[in-house]
Amino acid sequence: MKAILTGNEAAAWGARLSRPKVIAAYPITPQTSIIETIAAFIANGEMDARYIRVESEHSAMAACIAAQNTGVRTYTATSAHGLALMHEVLMWASGARLPIVMSVVNRAMAPPWSVWTDQLDTMAERDSGWIQVYTQNNQEVLDSIIMSYKIAEKHNILLPTMVIEDAFILSHTSEGVDIPEQKKVDDFLGEYEPAFKLDPDEPAGFGSLIMPEGPYMEFRYKMALAMEDARSEIRKVVEEYNQVFGREYAPFVEEYKTEDADAVMVVIGTIGSTAKDVVDRMREKGKKVGVARVRYFRPFPAEELRKIAKGAKMIGVVDRSYSFGPGADLFAETKSVLYGHADIPVKNYVMGLGGRDITPRIIEKVFDDMLSVAKDGVVDKEVEWVGLQGDERWS
Amino acid sequence: MMKKLTIPEEEHMLSGHTACLGCGATIAMRYVLKALGKNTILSIPACCWAVIPGVYPHRTLDVPLLYTAFEVTGAAISGIREALDAMGKEDVNVVGFAGDGGTADIGLQALSAAMERGHNVFYIMYDNEAYMNTGIQRSGSTPMGAWTTTTPGGKKRMYKWEPKKNVAEIMVAHNIPYVATATIAYPEDMIAKLKRAKEIKGPKFFQILSPCPTGWRHPPDKTVEISRLAVQTNMFPLYEVINGKYKISIKPKNPKPVKEYLRLQGRFRHLTEDEIEMIQKNVDENWKALLKKERCSQEE
Amino acid sequence: MSVLLPEDPTPIAKVPSTENKTGGWRTFRPVIHYEKCIRCYICWKFCPDAAIYFASPDAHAAPKEALSKFDTVEINYDFCKGCGICANECPAKAIELVLEESAEGDEE
Numbered sequence: 001m002k003a004i005l006t007g008n009e010a011a012a013w014g015a016r017l018s019r020p021k022v023i024a025a026y027p028i029t030p031q032t033s034i035i036e037t038i039a040a041f042i043a044n045g046e047m048d049a050r051y052i053r054v055e056s057e058h059s060a061m062a063a064c065i066a067a068q069n070t071g072v073r074t075y076t077a078t079s080a081h082g083l084a085l086m087h088e089v090l091m092w093a094s095g096a097r098l099p100i101v102m103s104v105v106n107r108a109m110a111p112p113w114s115v116w117t118d119q120l121d122t123m124a125e126r127d128s129g130w131i132q133v134y135t136q137n138n139q140e141v142l143d144s145i146i147m148s149y150k151i152a153e154k155h156n157i158l159l160p161t162m163v164i165e166d167a168f169i170l171s172h173t174s175e176g177v178d179i180p181e182q183k184k185v186d187d188f189l190g191e192y193e194p195a196f197k198l199d200p201d202e203p204a205g206f207g208s209l210i211m212p213e214g215p216y217m218e219f220r221y222k223m224a225l226a227m228e229d230a231r232s233e234i235r236k237v238v239e240e241y242n243q244v245f246g247r248e249y250a251p252f253v254e255e256y257k258t259e260d261a262d263a264v265m266v267v268i269g270t271i272g273s274t275a276k277d278v279v280d281r282m283r284e285k286g287k288k289v290g291v292a293r294v295r296y297f298r299p300f301p302a303e304e305l306r307k308i309a310k311g312a313k314m315i316g317v318v319d320r321s322y323s324f325g326p327g328a329d330l331f332a333e334t335k336s337v338l339y340g341h342a343d344i345p346v347k348n349y350v351m352g353l354g355g356r357d358i359t360p361r362i363i364e365k366v367f368d369d370m371l372s373v374a375k376d377g378v379v380d381k382e383v384e385w386v387g388l389q390g391d392e393r394w395s
Numbered sequence: 396m397m398k399k400l401t402i403p404e405e406e407h408m409l410s411g412h413t414a415c416l417g418c419g420a421t422i423a424m425r426y427v428l429k430a431l432g433k434n435t436i437l438s439i440p441a442c443c444w445a446v447i448p449g450v451y452p453h454r455t456l457d458v459p460l461l462y463t464a465f466e467v468t469g470a471a472i473s474g475i476r477e478a479l480d481a482m483g484k485e486d487v488n489v490v491g492f493a494g495d496g497g498t499a500d501i502g503l504q505a506l507s508a509a510m511e512r513g514h515n516v517f518y519i520m521y522d523n524e525a526y527m528n529t530g531i532q533r534s535g536s537t538p539m540g541a542w543t544t545t546t547p548g549g550k551k552r553m554y555k556w557e558p559k560k561n562v563a564e565i566m567v568a569h570n571i572p573y574v575a576t577a578t579i580a581y582p583e584d585m586i587a588k589l590k591r592a593k594e595i596k597g598p599k600f601f602q603i604l605s606p607c608p609t610g611w612r613h614p615p616d617k618t619v620e621i622s623r624l625a626v627q628t629n630m631f632p633l634y635e636v637i638n639g640k641y642k643i644s645i646k647p648k649n650p651k652p653v654k655e656y657l658r659l660q661g662r663f664r665h666l667t668e669d670e671i672e673m674i675q676k677n678v679d680e681n682w683k684a685l686l687k688k689e690r691c692s693q694e695e
Numbered sequence: 696m697s698v699l700l701p702e703d704p705t706p707i708a709k710v711p712s713t714e715n716k717t718g719g720w721r722t723f724r725p726v727i728h729y730e731k732c733i734r735c736y737i738c739w740k741f742c743p744d745a746a747i748y749f750a751s752p753d754a755h756a757a758p759k760e761a762l763s764k765f766d767t768v769e770i771n772y773d774f775c776k777g778c779g780i781c782a783n784e785c786p787a788k789a790i791e792l793v794l795e796e797s798a799e800g801d802e803e
Contacts, residue, residue: 021481024474050477055508059470062463062505066438066474069461072481074474088464097704158704196707198436198459198475200487205454205708207462209446215701222700398749398766402740410745410774411712416720417778421743448712455712582740608778616779616792619741 005177007170010138011077011103011163012037013177014145016047017185018101021072021192024052024063028082029115030167031105035077049075057082061089061102068098069206071197073149076100079167080107080121087125093160094129094223096207097195099152100160101145106269106320107167108354116355117167119269120321123297123329129223131161131230132298136254136272138175141165143247146185150237155195156229166270166320167355180245188244227299234296252301254293255308257283261290262313263370266305266334268294271318271358278363289367294330302337309342313374316366320352327383345379351386362387365394402582403429412455414447417615419605419622420521421447422579424456424492427519427603430589433457435488436479438472440502441465442494443528443607444521468493469505472516480515488593490517495536496526499560510569510598517592517599520562523607531610535560538630540674542662543610554665558677566600567636573597575635578604580623584644588635595637604631612661624656629682634689641689653678713774717744721777723792725770729755731789734765738781738790746774747781 005013011034015023025035041047050067054060057078064074078086083104093100108118122132133148135141141163148161165171198206210216231252238251256276258264267275272293282289292308294301309315315338319328326332331348338346349366352358366386373379387394398404407428414421420443428435437460439445445462448455463471468491476489491509493502498520506518525543526532533543538559542548546555566574573592577585585603592599606622608615625631628651633644653675657663666674727738734757739747749766757763770781782790 022474022477024470050481052473052477053512054470054473055504059467059473059505059508062467062470063474063477066461066463066467066471067478068474070436070475070478070482072478074478089467092464095705155704195704198461200434200436200458203454203457203459203709205448205451205456205460205462206705208448208451208454208706208708210451210706214451215706218698218700219704219706221698222704226704397752397764398734398736400736400740406745408745409712410771411715411717412744413712413715413717414743416776417780418743422741425743425745448708449715451706452708452710453712453715454708454710579741614779616783618743618778619780619784 001179003177003179004174005138006033006172006174007138007141007165008033008105008172009037010142010177011145011165012041013179014142015075016041017180017182018075018146018149018189019073020049020075022050022052022064022067022074023076024054024060024067024074025076026054026057026060026078026082028057028079030107030171031077031079031082031103033171034103057085058089061086061093064100065089065093065096065098068100069096069198071194073192074100075102077103079105080109083121083125084109087128090125090128090130097158098160099149099158101148101152102160102162103145104162104164105167105171106164114354115167117169118321118353118355122162122164123321123323126298126329129159130298131159131296132164133161133296134164134268134294135170136270136293138170138177140249141170142177142179143241143245143249146189147237147241150189151230151233153192154233157226157233158195159223159226159230169270184244188241230299250295252296253304253308254295256291258290258292258308259311260288262288262374263367264290264292264308264312264315265367265370266292266294266315266317266330268297268330269320271320271352274358274360275363278360278367282364282367287367287371289371297330300333300337305334305337306341309338309344312344314345314347314370316347316349316370318349318351318366322350322353345373345377347373347379348383349386350383356387362394402426402586405429405432407433407457409455409457411449412447413449414443415609417608417618419579419607419618420444420523423521423603423605426579426582426585427490427492427589428456428458430586431488431490431593434486435490436475437461438463438468438475438491440468440493440497441528442497443523444492444494446528465497466501467505468497468502469507469509469518472518473509473512473514476514476516488517490519492519492521494527495520495522495524496534499535499562507569510566510571510600513597515596517601519601519603521603521605523605523610525610527607527610536562539677540663540666540670542665548665563600563602570639571598571600572638573599573635576602576631576633578622578625578631578633580619581626581633581645584633610662613659617659621656621659624651624659627651628653628656629678630656632682632685634685639692641685641692643685643689716773717776718773721775721795723777723779724772724795725775725777725779725781725790726793727768727770728789728791729767730758731787732758732767733787733789734762734767735786736768737784737786739768741780741784743778743780744774744776746771
């Protein structure tokens with residue numbers, strides 16, 4: 001069924017089709033229309049789920065953890081401050097190995113107050129043990145939720161997953177979306193089979209105390225292995241999904257004209273679609289540029305990025321957040337995985353914070369800057385903030 | 396084989412746990428599980444009871460137990476309940492079992508919301524009147540006049556002088572169907588209340604005073620005696636509130652002076668006669684107010 | 696290289712704590728003087744370690760014939776931590792606390 005849906009409606013549809021039994025959610029702009037749409041689905045009898053209208057995001061995640069540990073599929077959604085409030089229990093969900101799927105609408109952190117898109121909220125949770133998939137259109141939002149349940153619930157994975165969409169650019173923008181048939185999704189996902197559950201017939205303590213000489217470290221190692229195993233599961237599930245539902249997702253990194261590109265822009269989220277458009281225009285002018293849109297930030301697509309870097313003369317990494325470390329997160333991690341594999345300049349472009357528009361014109365200027373780095377072979381300034389007020393270079 | 400028992404023989408708390416000698420919270424758990432039985436799922440946040448079951452892979456309870464973060468008990472029991480109901484397992488008891496810090500302080504928000512939403516759950520606050528697991532720090536439920544490690548004595552005399560937060564009354568204000576206080580010296584009373592509450596669908600809240608020899612600074616053999624004195628001095632009245640109607644469980648004919656309760660505990664050792672008098676006055680006022688509530692709510 | 700990893704993905708504690716013999720914590724040993732024991736089970740009721748269990752009526756002599764049909768109780772010294780609640784609560788004063796080193800070690 002084709003429909004015109006906002007990103008948030010697409011997320012609600014993704015959840016609806018995956019049939020979670022318990023939803024616990026708390027409203028925050030710009031996530032609200034996800035949980036409102038789900039409430040309407042339930043009120044109309046179109047969705048059979050228990051809906052816990054919790055008093056905070058912290059409780060939303062805690063209730064999902066408890067419900068999932070009891071043996072049912074769960075779903076929630078949040079954004080920015082809500083995600084930050086969840087921080088403690090995000091770690092709990094992953095450590096407890098519960099395959100919860102959550103939509104996160106990327107929004108800037110205050111102060112200053114800003115409800116617009118910025119990826120600091122999710123980037124700050126990169127160490128939480130969650131799988132993170134970033135989307136670039138509403139179709140991908142919907143599809144990624146369904147795929148995420150299938151990946152996360154594999155008993156060798158059991159890691160919770162954030163399906164991430166940019167605020168407003170996706171969350172409140174309508175696009176044509178193909179809604180898969182329920183029957184096909186049911187067949188694809190299958191019934192939820194918990195790896196363990198709270199059961200009065202099998203008394204056990206879930207998440208008990210471990211001393212330093214006990215297997216704390218081993219349980220963490222098992223999580224690390226699961227995150228590694230997720231690579232092959234993601235590949236399998238995305239391929240299967242593409243086949244069953246007629247899509248063309250690249251599992252980890254969507255490459256666009258990277259093959260012969262001198263300068264490859266590594267991006268994440270909706271910047272990808274703008275950048276692809278700019279690549280087409282620049283290619284017409286004979287400029288050899290390409291885009292690599294990272295879908296999965298966790299697990300991090302190290303091999304894919306190394307392969308892309310092999311043919312390029314430089315890599316420009318665009319971050320829509322800043323981490324106050326050696327550049328922003330996507331840059332720092334990209335550079336780190338390229339070290340020893342590709343001896344080319346890597347430059348960080350920080351832009352679009354707090355929802356500031358990233359226009360094709362800015363992207364083109366960035367590409368031009370990248371081409372000049374590619375030509376010189378050296379990076380003058382490793383971390384470049386693009387589009388600051390008064391800086392005429394990018395306007 | 397013959398015996399006359401006043402509480403159920405069934406035992407769902409095992410020996411070999413790591414609670415301190417004479418731990419009141421352990422006795423409370425033992426009674427709760429005797430009353431509710433094996434068809435129960437527990438959720439326990441950070442508190443003494445997060446370590447009492449022992450180190451992995453040990454368990455000391457014959458029921459499944461979900462360990463959670465400190466402040467989430469209300470949310471966790473909501474999630475367990477809804478998941479069970481979604482699976483058609485409405486007969487399983489869901490019990491949150493949290494200390495006073497996890498209830499009166501850091502967990503109050505999640506508790507309030509869970510009660511307001513009306514899930515069919517038990518929330519049990521085992522009240523040992525301070526953060527005992529972290530080493531006796533003051534909580535909102537620490538009583539007036541008590542020493543704790545964050546309200547120590549010293550040249551500038553400190554201690555805790557604010558009155559104990561009345562969590563049971565906060566729960567009554569949520570208009571939930573069942574609220575009760577209990578303490579371990581009165582197991583028959585506690586178990587009868589739990590069994591009554593079990594018949595009620597909706598949120599049930601219990602505040603169980605659980606003396607802590609380590610934190611209250613009393614010999615471990617005095618745990619039950621002190622619990623009994625708390626009731627006999629009206630320091631901790633036992634009552635239940637069913638659908639808004641108060642019923643005091645035990646009305647001591649000649650209440651003992653609070654001094655008898657206080658003097659057994661090192662945490663009150665520093666109190667002057669004037670201060671004891673002040674605490675006595677506070678206890679008397681609270682008792683009078685409780686009698687009034689009982690009278691008023693039973694009218695109509 | 697083979698590392699030893701737990702089977703479960705997350706700590707799921709299943710082993711009964713009765714593996715853990717907490718009797719070693721004990722400083723004072725409660726000793727029941729059966730000639731005084733009125734088989735009221737108050738000690739059983741209040742034991743925080745669930746370390747008092749029932750024994751058949753004839754396991755110990757009863758002080759009165761009328762009591763001899765009732766089960767008696769014994770202390771499981773594997774787990775008793777010696778808190779002394781049983782002795783303090785015993786209405787018949789039938790339980791004595793004895794310093795562990797001076798106690799007769801016939802039970803262990």
